[in-house]
Amino acid sequence: MADAPEHRENAFPQGYLIFLNGPLGGGRFLLRKPRVIVGRHPDCDLIPEGELAARVSGTHIEVFFEKNQWYVQDLKSTNGTWVNHRKITRKRLKEGDVLMLGQKGPEFQWELDHSRDGIAETLIVDREEIIEDPRQGPKPRPKKKHKHDKHTTLLLDAVKRAREARVDGEGGETAVIMREVLATVIVRSRKKLKITIAILSVLLVLMCTFAILQSKRLAQQKKQLDLQITQLEVDLLSADDPEKIDLLISELDGYQKRAKEIQKNLLYQMGARDKEVDFIEAEIRALMGEFGAVEYSIPPEFSQKVRHYIRKYRGQDRSNMQLALGAKRNELNLIREILANFHLPPDLAFIVLVESGFRFESRSHAGAVGPWQFVPATARSLGLKINAEGDERTDLDKSSRAAGRYLRKLIADFGAGQSFMLALAAYNLGPTKVRRIIRQVENPIKQRDFWYLYRTRAFPEETREYVPKIFAAIIIGRNPQYFGFESEETSVAAPQESDF
Secondary structure, three states, X not given: OOXXXXXXXXXXXXEEEEEOOOOXXXXXXXXXXXXXXXXXXXXXXXXXXXHHHHHOOOOOEEEEEEOOEEEEEEOOOOXXXXXXXXXXXXXEOOOOOEEEEOOOOOEEEEEEOOOOXXXXXXXXXXXXXXXXXXXXXXXXXXXXXXXXXXXXXXXXXXXXXXXXXXXXXXXXXXXXXXXXXXXXXXXXXXXXXXXXXXXXXXXXXXXXXXXHHHHHHHHHHHHHHXXXXXXXHHXXXXXXXXXXXXXXXXXXXXXXXXXXXXXXXHHHHHHHXXXXXXXXXXXXXXXXXXXXXXXXXXXXXXXXXXXXXXXXXXXXXXXXXXXXXXXXXXXXXXXXXXXXXXXOOXXXXXXXXXXXXXXXXXXXXXXXXXXXXXXXXXXXXXXOOEEOOEEHHHOXXXXXXXXXXXXXXXXXXXXXXXXXXXXXHHHHHOHXXXXXXXXXXXXXXXXXXXXXXXXXXXXXXXXXXHHHHHHHHHHHHHOOOOOOOOHHHHOOOOOOXXXX
């Protein structure tokens, strides 16, 4: 009985995911195993880079080989997966298919690896050269002159020797002759191959040495810039003179621009990539990218506040988070769908967690009621009825639609992009008070963005705590398993992606 074939990891047609955009555009990722996970989580096999990675979930897709076919499957990602501009949950891959992780996100082209096709080639010999019979002499026909390479000449000589051996009755010599020729060809081929490999090895060593030295140089430059940025952040905390603050902000912007340019360099990314990078910091940046509020230098105090509230949601406030991701997950998904219909980031549904802890009948000391904690004046201005017959602030559907209208109005008032964060602050503090704060700064046109007001402590303490708290809730909601919440029961459905 024949032995069972030995299992090999590469006993399947390997394929490439070719980067079509982003900082690694044009690069290839070879699938060396039959199951690969793509996402932002540090344990993923392929982690997209750059600003487009903001569209990618922690574990976004799985590409796997099954039943002699390659497939791609969406892993309940936040922003969905598209193949050839059609949203999918699972699809068989064909060569040339274009995969997109979230609309306007990273794009890849699927190609099979054909590098091992045709390794064993047959040497074709001109039949005109071997049909002569030495006992009868050559047939009268025109002869063609051929220029053969060394291998072909050896083979023709071997054919001639084998034919002569058969004429002399030594037919058994044919196999010996062919083995001798084959050994000669192999020895010659090996010599050429060794020379080629040696040359390529030297070139590869030189290229790698240059890349390592260049990446180290860039890393050192970025380290120096980061130290200068950190010092400026510290100086801003103690500055109180408007002119000095403006000078420090301008200087900070310059350092940030130079640091971003280094960060986009491919050699820097290859040398600096590290799975131990602070996961929470990466998630904060990804969120700001989605909100259009990209900032190279996040104030250290802001990051510390986000980590503080993540610890609280995992500890003393765990019941609130578990309620939102568990028993109230259907309500959470409904809010996400409503916000998506208003073309708002669906993850703003976690404002409800911060406002009311998903306890819809809750009432604050200021008279705010319902999941979104509207005070009577704001609720009536948004079309909600409050009378003896009932209070629509406690109606999840109606109050969530009112919240969608309110958030759109705040964004329209304060602008998208960098000022999107101002809309979050205004939800807590009120738009009138935010406008008053903006008017109090020295240059309200140049210095009206959230980060300037945050760094200069223009916001009251409650608002400075409120925005990081929302970030913390969203980050846990996007990565429940990473932070110790049950993944199956807590997974959040992803409605249509927003425009922000």
